[in-house]
Amino acid sequence: MNNKGEKEGHAWSEWFDFNHSIITTTANLDKPGVFKVHASMKILYIGGGVNIQQSLLESLSDPCISKAKRFSYLVTENAEHVRDQLLKEYRESHGGSLPTCMDN
Numbered sequence: 001m002n003n004k005g006e007k008e009g010h011a012w013s014e015w016f017d018f019n020h021s022i023i024t025t026t027a028n029l030d031k032p033g034v035f036k037v038h039a040s041m042k043i044l045y046i047g048g049g050v051n052i053q054q055s056l057l058e059s060l061s062d063p064c065i066s067k068a069k070r071f072s073y074l075v076t077e078n079a080e081h082v083r084d085q086l087l088k089e090y091r092e093s094h095g096g097s098l099p100t101c102m103d104n
Contacts, residue, residue, distance in 0.1 A: 029053035037068035064101035
């Protein structure tokens with residue numbers, strides 16, 4: 001995916017285990033940005049906001065998203081725009097479908 005956040009000098013993080021302990025101890029999560037969560041290499045959710053850490057912690061309580069095993073994030077001031085672009089690209093490559101936990 002062509003991520004505009006990379007043009008700002010940021011890059012996607014490595015994949016981390018999706019659990020409370022990792023989310024609360026990972027650096028840079030108190031900043032604005034976007035994140036992706038997956039289980040079995042299938043993206044379940046693409047989210048973001050003004051505080052990545054808070055958004056991830058809230059996601060842990062969602063019955064669908066909490067099934068995720070790993071997450072990756074991108075720090076960017078343009079979180080909403082980057083998230084919208086990621087969702088557009090996801091839909092284009094998945095026959096118009098959204099990630100599992102977003103397909104209501």
